[in-house]
Amino acid sequence: MPTQLSVNVNKIAVLRNSRGGDEPDVVRAASTCLDAGAHGITVHPRPDARHIRAEDVYALAVLTQSRGVEFNLEGNPFAPPRVGYPGFAALCGDVRPAQATLVPDSDGQITSDHGFDFSGDLGALRERVAELRALGCRVSLFVDAGCPDVERAAEVGAQRIELYTGPFAAAHAGGDARAAIALCAETARRAQAVGLGVNAGHDLSQGNLAAFLQGVPDVLEVSIGHALIGDALYAGLDATVRRYLEAIAHG
Numbered sequence: 001m002p003t004q005l006s007v008n009v010n011k012i013a014v015l016r017n018s019r020g021g022d023e024p025d026v027v028r029a030a031s032t033c034l035d036a037g038a039h040g041i042t043v044h045p046r047p048d049a050r051h052i053r054a055e056d057v058y059a060l061a062v063l064t065q066s067r068g069v070e071f072n073l074e075g076n077p078f079a080p081p082r083v084g085y086p087g088f089a090a091l092c093g094d095v096r097p098a099q100a101t102l103v104p105d106s107d108g109q110i111t112s113d114h115g116f117d118f119s120g121d122l123g124a125l126r127e128r129v130a131e132l133r134a135l136g137c138r139v140s141l142f143v144d145a146g147c148p149d150v151e152r153a154a155e156v157g158a159q160r161i162e163l164y165t166g167p168f169a170a171a172h173a174g175g176d177a178r179a180a181i182a183l184c185a186e187t188a189r190r191a192q193a194v195g196l197g198v199n200a201g202h203d204l205s206q207g208n209l210a211a212f213l214q215g216v217p218d219v220l221e222v223s224i225g226h227a228l229i230g231d232a233l234y235a236g237l238d239a240t241v242r243r244y245l246e247a248i249a250h251g
């Protein structure tokens, strides 16, 4: 099966929230991505609700279910609930996403920037994974390329890992990604050797995606948001400005 593309629509919500209304509409954007052939939709609701909110999660669950595509919900299962954020497990319980991707983010992070540390006691993580699997979710754990004990993701019950590709993307932008790709490939192979599927994400883009997929074997899914939504703005600006000029001409 070719690598599946799950479009992350967090950034649509960033734009919407900046004005406080309903536009641009997250569900319409997600629906457009699916119409274009994307295999699924990803969101990463954060406890501060800076972009995706609980109500977006519910609406996107309805959309993805009606379209028969994967809904990938990302979040930290240890972040406590707060007003406007019922908690990751509660959201998963409500919408039963096909895939729950666990990310060890702290609140103040601008974005995700590291994977799980598997070196300590993993009892709490094992419990969270079991709870999510009992809901019917496939569970994936965010891990760094080069994670020394990636095999432990399988030990705690996860079915997949998501390789954190930020360092690869930075190396690619710097002109030499060979070492970063080799590290991703080695981590992927070790995960696959213990039966884990491999996803990947963070700062993947049109510019670096082919190099990544050529270098890393059997990646099942990439989730892409930031670069893709940015590219969509450039791709749509020309036609959109022309439509506004037409509207002015006919006004």
Ligand SMILES: CC(=O)[C@@H](O)[C@H](O)COP(=O)(O)O
Pocket: 008, 010, 011, 043, 044, 046, 074, 103, 110, 111, 112, 142, 201, 202, 203, 225
């Ligand atoms: C888990 C991950 O890699 C992140 O890329 C995340 O999904 C993006 O989150 P933000 O859109 O909040 O930066």
Ligand SMILES: NCC(=O)COP(=O)(O)O
Pocket: 008, 042, 074, 162, 200, 201, 202, 203, 204, 223, 224, 225, 226, 227, 228
């Ligand atoms: N899991 C990564 C993701 O969903 C999107 O990351 P980015 O493309 O916004 O960096």
